[in-house]
Amino acid sequence: MFARVLVAVAVAVVGGRGVLAHEDHDHDHTPAVGWPDALYLPTPFPDRICLSITADAAHEIAVTWRTEPATEASRLEIAVAEGGPDFVGKAVRREGTSTLLTTDLGVARYHEARASGLEPATRYLYRVGDGEHWSEWCQTETSAAEAKPFVFVYFGDAQNDVRSHWSRVVRNAFRDAPRAAFFLHAGDLINRAESDREWGEWFEASGFIHRTIPALATPGNHEMARGDDGGRRLSHHWRPTFAFPEQGPEGLAETCYAIDYQGARFISLNSNEQVAEQTQWLADVLSDDSPTWKIVTFHHPIFSSAKGRDNQQLREAWQPLFDRLGVDLVLQGHDHTYARSPRLTFQPGSLEEVNVAVGRQRQQSDTGTVYVVSVSGPKMYDLEPQPVMATWATRTQLYQVISVEPDRLSYRALNAIGDVHDAFRLERAADGSTSLINDVEQPDTP
Ligand SMILES: [Fe+2]
Numbered sequence: 001m002f003a004r005v006l007v008a009v010a011v012a013v014v015g016g017r018g019v020l021a022h023e024d025h026d027h028d029h030t031p032a033v034g035w036p037d038a039l040y041l042p043t044p045f046p047d048r049i050c051l052s053i054t055a056d057a058a059h060e061i062a063v064t065w066r067t068e069p070a071t072e073a074s075r076l077e078i079a080v081a082e083g084g085p086d087f088v089g090k091a092v093r094r095e096g097t098s099t100l101l102t103t104d105l106g107v108a109r110y111h112e113a114r115a116s117g118l119e120p121a122t123r124y125l126y127r128v129g130d131g132e133h134w135s136e137w138c139q140t141e142t143s144a145a146e147a148k149p150f151v152f153v154y155f156g157d158a159q160n161d162v163r164s165h166w167s168r169v170v171r172n173a174f175r176d177a178p179r180a181a182f183f184l185h186a187g188d189l190i191n192r193a194e195s196d197r198e199w200g201e202w203f204e205a206s207g208f209i210h211r212t213i214p215a216l217a218t219p220g221n222h223e224m225a226r227g228d229d230g231g232r233r234l235s236h237h238w239r240p241t242f243a244f245p246e247q248g249p250e251g252l253a254e255t256c257y258a259i260d261y262q263g264a265r266f267i268s269l270n271s272n273e274q275v276a277e278q279t280q281w282l283a284d285v286l287s288d289d290s291p292t293w294k295i296v297t298f299h300h301p302i303f304s305s306a307k308g309r310d311n312q313q314l315r316e317a318w319q320p321l322f323d324r325l326g327v328d329l330v331l332q333g334h335d336h337t338y339a340r341s342p343r344l345t346f347q348p349g350s351l352e353e354v355n356v357a358v359g360r361q362r363q364q365s366d367t368g369t370v371y372v373v374s375v376s377g378p379k380m381y382d383l384e385p386q387p388v389m390a391t392w393a394t395r396t397q398l399y400q401v402i403s404v405e406p407d408r409l410s411y412r413a414l415n416a417i418g419d420v421h422d423a424f425r426l427e428r429a430a431d432g433s434t435s436l437i438n439d440v441e442q443p444d445t446p
């Protein structure tokens with residue numbers, strides 16, 4: 001403890017901000033391992049550097065980062081990657097924009113810059129800074145412009161003790177899928193929407209990973225805060241922290257969006273608000289000329305896996321559309337358990353009624369969508385196995401490595417130490433029909 005206080009004082013003095021770290025006395029939220037608040041303060045050097053998935057990943061990258069407020073310039077330098085240091089002279093500069101963010105720890109400046117007109121399937125090196133204080137050169141890669149096999153990783157809620165307990169999960173995912181196209185986060189990245197320390201822990205846990213692999217994230221209920229009008233609104237951190245597409249309905253920029261990536265369409269829906277507007281938008285987005293695979297992510301599961309929870313309204317709003325439009329896979333969070341469904345089509349009624357219907361039809365589930373709930377952080381809820389679940393897990397932190405090929409989607413759920421817990425494939429036949437093949441033994445139907 002004495003050493004920690006010394007470090008805090010040293011940082012506060014060296015940083016010249018006159019801010020002493022204070023201990024967090026909220027025992028519900030105190031990280032099991034944590035730094036003094038002073039170590040989460042911004043400096044002139046870029047930190048919290050994050051690539052976000054863009055709507056044109058073949059030709060564009062988008063980067064966000066943070067500095068202290070006085071750092072006003074937002075510069076991105078980028079060059080085609082080379083094996084030696086001579087790329088530096090070929091780097092071009094792009095000017096970005098910035099915005100001040102007042103957090104519970106003070107004021108920070110968040111920067112955003114884009115490089116467009118890039119070549120598809122090409123490795124680039126980029127750095128960000130103000131012209132004097134620079135990040136390291138970070139390597140990333142644009143997507144191919146056509147359908148081509150790729151891998152991505154999906155995480156359920158990280159949320160709690162992110163530094164202490166989520167770091168090993170995201171790092172093992174990187175060890176298993178170091179060339180992933182992106183890491184997908186299905187909401188509740190952190191626990192308290194406006195806690196600067198918790199956003200700092202998220203970046204500390206993921207380290208350099210999102211400097212090289214873009215994030216694709218959808219907001220959970222823990223990214224929502226109480227607004228001045230008493231209602232719920234998106235965390236002030238969300239939009240400065242990421243640079244997601246803004247093509248969704250008004251009021252849902254960077255939370256409701258769609259991207260096409262090498263033959264698959266990914267859609268983020270914001271299950272916290274404006275469900276009706278998104279239902280209409282979804283019908284428009286998915287009904288145009290869609291790529292082979294359709295994968296949707298949002299936070300609140302339409303087939304709840306935790307005991308005594310149901311989201312019937314969301315299910316009735318969105319599942320008929322998923323059926324009509326042929327969505328293959330839905331990736332969710334919120335219930336702090338793991339559950340993966342067989343292929344399901346819409347059944348009206350409560351979850352109990354759906355379970356009865358699914359229990360009867362179990363053997364004929366050769367159409368419909370696979371629904372997954374997962375959790376990557378340490379907070380756990382009780383689970384009750386139900387017919388809408390093909391398989392499940394309790395008290396297990398997981399990450400999912402999903403590989404996408406033109407005629408096959410291969411899914412693996414791995415626990416925090418990298419052991420395979422669940423695996424299946426969706427195989428697309430020449431006539432467009434799809435079949436699900438389980439690659440691990442299934443538990444008995446409840
Ligand atoms: Fe959660």
